[in-house]
Amino acid sequence: MGYEPLVQQNPLRVLNMGRENNQMGLVMARAGLGKTALLVQIALDAILRGKRVIHVSIGETIEKTKSWYDDILQLILQEHSVNRPHELIDMVARHRMIMTFKVAAFTRSRLEERLNDLVLQDIFRPNCLIVDGFDFETTDREALEDIKNLMESMNMQAWFSAIHHRGDSRISPTGVPAPCHEIDDLFDMIILLKPEHDATIQLDIIRNYGAQVEGGKGLLLDPTTMMVKEM
């Protein structure tokens, strides 16, 4: 498709992403640090690699979610010269579907029903699921395992975002803060967003496909554009 340079130059390559399916990833941060921006960049990277992405937004509107993609895609187009940008924008639209749910309405059975609607009629066969706004505070281990099983049965990759509250000091032995400190073993990949003194935001990669990582991999979010950069 001619988008290989975009894929190869993406700093996210450090993360070994797209190696395998059936994996679950987690992005954690305090409110407002750029979780959604990072998830959207992960999704766009998957789309550029020819994957289809379902973006589940819990408690958000379709319009707002779509504008995240539009904005970040514009930034990518500004940085890299792409022949026929319209085709790229079109391609992204065809490889992405947004599903928004009310906070309480998102359950495994609902999700499964919706995914089946799409797959059985051959409307959309997703490879990657992005779940933004999932409420980890009120979810137990069982519910999450349930979703993990669903992902495995459908041969999909999934990425979640979780909010870590400033006052909550609970933390797992591997360094995963609350509210995910007791379920961190379910995730194959964990990224923590940490604000630095110079207003940049570091990507602290706690786990990279099973392997524990020390000291991250030297990625950060540009505080003005929220784009992932190498240090």
Add this chain to the structure above:
Amino acid sequence: MKKDLKKVRNIGISAHIDSGKTTLTERILYYTQRIHAIHEVRGKDGVGATMDSMELEKERGITIQSAATYCSWKDSDINIIDTPGHVDFTIEVERALRVLDGAVLILCSVGGVQSQSITVNRQMTRYKVPRIAFINKCDRTGANPFRVTQQLRDKLDLNAVMIQLPIGLESDLEGMIDLIAMKAVYFDGDQGDNIRIEEIPARLRDEAEAKREELLDAVSMFSDELMEAMLEESEIPEAMIHDAIRRGTLSLELTPVMVGSAYKNKGVQLLLDAVLAYLPCPTDVENTALDLDQGEAEVVVSNNPNDPLVALAFKLEDGRYGQLTYIRTYQGMIQKGDTIINSRTGKKSKVGRLVRMHANEMEEIESAGSGDIVALFGIDCASGDSFCNGVNWSMSSMHVPAPVISLAIKPVDNKAQINMSKALNRFTKEDPTFKTFVDHETSETIISGMGELHLEVYIERMKREYNAEVEVGAPQVAYRETITQRAEFDYTHKKQTGGSGQYGKVGGFMEPLEEGEYEFVDAIVGGVIPREFISSCDKGFQKSMAKGTLTGAPITGVRVTINDGSYHAVDSSDIAFQLAAIGAFKQGYSKAMPVIMEPIMKVAVEGPSEFQGAVMGSLNQRRGVIIGTFEEGNYTVVEAEMPLAEMFGYSTTLRSLTQGKAEFTMEFATYKQVPKGVAEELHKAFEAQKKDA
């Protein structure tokens, strides 16, 4: 006559189709004593609601044109612009919004915020119209105004705060609790004329206290006095709360929510009180005009009746006595006998009759002050024109979308032919999104507009109001053609056999133009094409743009540059260079990879979640790109971008797929390239058609 502008309200009533807008307007006119009996929209008495002035609207039970009507309530004048609810008539809604100062957003207590409410809300935000929400139909089964209020917050992003609480719901709806005065209000009598105020029923006391706290919390942001009073826990005067709500509403940061049932005559008078209390008067709103003498610099209109007149003609209607022009004045006065100047055409007109409109009836007046909405007789203009006297200003131009669908129409006989042209002439003046022209090759009359229903309504009106019976062809999508790459051309037009010859040579290139339709660049040096023939080339290119070679659709998005050529001292002429340019364009166009573009519509389908799969399947089959789904309770909205060409007859498909439980709206989004397979078919059909002709 000088009026206190503080006591004028120009408001609109806007909502999703069938949420009871016309019924509400009817009740307002009744309580303000403009009419003396209530007729239902689909009433059995056969009279129909007063606001639906056109016969057709009565028949369909929908409101198409925004009639302006005037009434007075408690010493204040209210001009109501009734706006259509169907998205095909969006230009009408937008035009009405332009002249409003405030609006009432009506929502159905069962249906809640539906897609059309979202569109209307977006338009209101664009034109910065302060609004109050009225949750109607609280007497219906399944009514839940609390859910609707939450939707106003979630879906429309409004800071919606209930200022009333219903007493009972569905068939038990008795009245409402005023959370500011903390009183229960009931409506007695057959038509709800007698308002009875009582203490709040004991069973609702706690809930009312809690809701009042919520209300005070939300509005205290807008008033320091109120905030202080709350901190001191002293008695809070009602006026202080009203004032805070008004400030919040005017700043567009608060939307007070009221409840009621227009049909059951409950809550309408309180809504009128709220219109006076919270919606802006003309001087509260800043309107801007463009000064045509200063290169369209923005100027703020003064609202001062002593300044030169500035008025906007926002609606035309064809009445028995000629053209009726609805205007809104922004500053100055308009008086019978005045001379006013149309700033678009520069034409002077004399004001003959000035009237105040009430749906179908009218009242003669001598003059109208700044901020008023009145109608003029016998003024020739198009809607959207500005009238001035003393300055040369134009109210900022309104954004008019290009038509996306067209139909061929043919009058059945000679008489119909004459009536048809009269009707078309009128409609094009009334509605900038409605266009008409004659296709010279087929000599058919083509009408084009914003959707199937839009054109249907005009065909019906032709029949009813103008007695013009027409045969209607199949709807056609307005395709366009454009080029995708740069191409050179070098063409010589030569005809030098006998008599005066023709000679012209044009060289250069064409390239895609991202924004805009056509650009002509003259890069000729050394006079290889003489000055006087440059414009001939431009003309020739423009002629070529009218009809593409793939489907015969107009070509857009091309920049043509000429940089070479030659001429003959005797044989070169205007026409020779035009023909050379046409030849050159053809040559370049075929090399520039031309493609067909089609209109893409933004479609939203709403219905019960159980049908979501079927709905998505039907959209997918029609070459649609599904953007996303929105689930709430058992209700789902599917948003998609659909080619208009695939949407004909979709309402029937949708109805049978969902047992009539889903509905859809669509509006024009953009033009996109047609996929290869479809493009080939279109091209083949065009070739076949050419052969036939």
